[in-house]
Amino acid sequence: MAYNMDSDRRSAVPSFYGGRPSNVNSDARRSTYETPPLLHERNDSSASYHNPQARPSLDRPSLSAGYNRNSFIAPAREEPVKLGHDEEEFVGGQGQEDPWDVYADFNNQGPRYSGAAFANFTNQDSGYRKLPPSNSSIKRETTDGGSVAGGNVELVTVPALGPEWNLEEMREMKKSARQQDRRDARARNFKAWWRDQRGCCGGWATRKAVVFFCFGLCVVIGIALAVCIPRVPSFSFQANQPIQPPQNVSGVTNPPNEFSRAPTNFSFPAEIVLEMNTHSNVLPLHFTHLRASIYDLNTLQKVADGDWGNHVVPAKKFFPFTIPVLFNYTAINDTDLTWLDFYNACRNSNQYVNGTRPGVNLKLILDMNIVGLIKTQGSSAQLENVACPFELPTNSV
Numbered sequence: 468m469a470y471n472m473d474s475d476r477r478s479a480v481p482s483f484y485g486g487r488p489s490n491v492n493s494d495a496r497r498s499t500y501e502t503p504p505l506l507h508e509r510n511d512s513s514a515s516y517h518n519p520q521a522r523p524s525l526d527r528p529s530l531s532a533g534y535n536r537n538s539f540i541a542p543a544r545e546e547p548v549k550l551g552h553d554e555e556e557f558v559g560g561q562g563q564e565d566p567w568d569v570y571a572d573f574n575n576q577g578p579r580y581s582g583a584a585f586a587n588f589t590n591q592d593s594g595y596r597k598l599p600p601s602n603s604s605i606k607r608e609t610t611d612g613g614s615v616a617g618g619n620v621e622l623v624t625v626p627a628l629g630p631e632w633n634l635e636e637m638r639e640m641k642k643s644a645r646q647q648d649r650r651d652a653r654a655r656n657f658k659a660w661w662r663d664q665r666g667c668c669g670g671w672a673t674r675k676a677v678v679f680f681c682f683g684l685c686v687v688i689g690i691a692l693a694v695c696i697p698r699v700p701s702f703s704f705q706a707n708q709p710i711q712p713p714q715n716v717s718g719v720t721n722p723p724n725e726f727s728r729a730p731t732n733f734s735f736p737a738e739i740v741l742e743m744n745t746h747s748n749v750l751p752l753h754f755t756h757l758r759a760s761i762y763d764l765n766t767l768q769k770v771a772d773g774d775w776g777n778h779v780v781p782a783k784k785f786f787p788f789t790i791p792v793l794f795n796y797t798a799i800n801d802t803d804l805t806w807l808d809f810y811n812a813c814r815n816s817n818q819y820v821n822g823t824r825p826g827v828n829l830k831l832i833l834d835m836n837i838v839g840l841i842k843t844q845g846s847s848a849q850l851e852n853v854a855c856p857f858e859l860p861t862n863s864v
Contacts, residue, residue: 697753700743705742710740710853710856714789729801730797736791739792741787742785743786743788746785751782755836756836757776757835758774758833759774759831763830764849766805771792771793773792812824824858828850832847
């Protein structure tokens with residue numbers, strides 16, 4: 468049923484819309500007081516909504532208490548009330564085309580894609596063609612919850628999309644792009660870990676945990692190095708005579724003592740008696756080599772050398788040991804100062820007036836290879852007035 472909405476929106480006051488007031492109300496107002504004559508026509512747009520000239524206004528020009536459009540009706544778009552379904556059929560008539568239904572595609576009642584203009588220009592059939600009844604045993608559920616066996620199953624054929632790859636998708640197919648994505652992922656993960664937003668190795672290794680772990684690891688490594696790294700020991704001479712004749716060891720044949728003027732040379736074995744202090748070490752010291760070199764302090768000529776070999780020395784002890792050396796020197800003639808120094812020191816004591824032989828001044832240099840230290844360590848000492856370890860016969864050269 469159609470109705471007029473304007474009648475509902477109008478006020479019950481007839482004078483508001485320019486209507487003539489009823490006789491009853493006008494007589495009651497007229498009996499109370501008479502309206503004073505209007506001196507001039509008022510051009511107030513707010514005096515009346517539809518007809519400002521319909522009635523005179525008694526309001527003051529500055530203050531208006533009458534109704535206006537903005538105060539009575541909400542500012543919105545005015546539309547007529549939509550007619551119902553019966554009214555639409557009545558207005559449209561019976562011979563017109565059916566209205567467009569937005570739910571037709573979802574209810575399988577709309578046109579097919581094969582009938583579209585862009586799909587098939589020759590096909591003019593725009594209606595939906597249902598499938599023939601199927602004898603399949605597939606059950607379809609009805610609207611009331613039941614199932615109907617052997618019902619018609621209607622399928623909508625959707626055209627297959629082609630391989631429409633864009634540039635980004637083709638880039639992602641390359642190996643370089645995947646490697647770049649992995650690098651970007653690693654960079655993002657590192658930034659998140661650096662900001663302490665995520666962990667590593669299961670989530671526990673946050674940046675704070677890694678800092679404490681590294682600090683503790685450094686402390687442990689420092690303690691381990693302080694304990695395990697060997698220290699270079701100190702040496703001292705054990706006896707008053709640091710150079711002594713070699714000891715007779717079974718199975719070891721010492722070379723003979725020789726002095727000669729022509730050719731001018733000398734050669735004799737000896738031992739250097741030393742004492743090692745290892746109190747600065749916690750672990751035992753392992754020497755792979757301990758080489759000794761002896762020089763004449765007056766002429767700085769090398770006269771002897773020797774090697775102690777591979778030995779392990781206990782820690783926190785004074786360890787006495789001897790290094791076997793071989794004195795060997797060759798000169799041009801018997802006037803060589805180095806040869807004369809050793810010849811005078813090794814002559815027979817009976818050839819001197821007071822029976823005292825002069826000593827020789829030497830310099831001892833030790834080179835050590837210790838397990839745990841990178842480079843070769845060294846130590847040196849000066850020996851003054853060292854007696855010759857053997858004595859030449861009286862009939863010698």
